[in-house]
Every structure is written in C-alpha cells, then in structure tokens.
Amino acid sequence: MSIVTVVGNPRPGSRTLAVAVRAAEAVAPRIGDGEAPEVVDLAVLAPLLFAPETAPEVKAALELVAGADVLVVASPTYKATYTGLLKVFLDRLPGGALASAVALPLLVMGDAKHSLAVEVHLRPLLVELGATVPTPGLAVLESRIPDLDAVLGPWADRVGPQVAAAFGERVRT
Secondary structure, three states, X not given: OOEEEEEOOOOOOOHHHHHHHHHHHHHHHHHOOOOOOXXXXXXXXXXXXXXXXXXXXXXXXXXXXXXXXXXXXXXXXXXXXXXXXXXXXXXXXXXXXXXXXXXXXXXXXXXXXXXXXXXXXXXXXXXXXXXXXXXXXXXXXXXHHHHHHHHHHHHHHHHHHHHHHHHHHHHHO
C-alpha cells in the first residue's frame, strides 16, 4: 500500500510539510504500511507549475499522486482555504484521477475560526477528483505544533481503521 503526501505550502521546509509527513507516518502503521510515505512538496515544483509544457518533474508528481493508495493532502490555511499552489497542482489532474485513492485532508492554521475550511473547501475538491474521504479532515492549529504527538496519536488511532476499511472497499470493487 502506498502512502503519498502532497504539500501545498509555497515555502520550502515549511511547518505544513513537517506536520503532513508526521501525520502520514502516524497513520501508516495503523493501516498496515511499514514504508515511509513519499512526499510531493509543491514548493519545489512551484516554478514549473505555470509553464506552458508539463515539466517531467510535474508529470512524475502527478503520476505519483494519482497512483497513491492513501493520499495525505496538506496545506496551510490562506484566506480561509487551501493555497492556490495546491489548487494549481490538483487542477492538472483529470477528473476521477484519484478514484483509487483514500484521501486525508489536512490544513494547518493560525486560528481555530478557520477549522471548517478543511471540510468546506479541501474535502470537496478531493471528492471531485474521485477520492474516497472516509474521515473528517484534520485541522491543526499552529500553536499545537510543538505538541504534535498529542494531536496526531489520537487522530491516527481514530482514522486508521476507517482508512483501512475504505481502502479494503476500494480493493474489492
């Protein structure tokens, strides 16, 4: 089972990247995956995403994301939603491209008043692309990052069985 993390923060080495990778690592053993998640950091691909021709690096990233079994999609919260960088990348996927993926939406935010953005904005985008999103999205407050294990442990315990069940349904159909 492959776990891929895609991070829509335009800053290289961002806190969003760190949170997303740790979230994928937390859920992996709970769904029977011992492999380290693969990461698509859009900060690295940003200069290539607006080129008229699809760069080989972008094509490879799109193929990796489309082929994921479990996909952690993370973004900082900008203007009460995910970043335009994430949207530009996901817009390059054809409709239904995530039909074989179970997706976990994740937003990192500065204020709890934006916590619904993960459900109202990011989840529908992933569903539109065909992903199964069996769990509520994860909203991580920046103030909780120093104590991230206290957030991710209970979250992974809760969503792990739901992801495994959804993935099992995908395999059977």
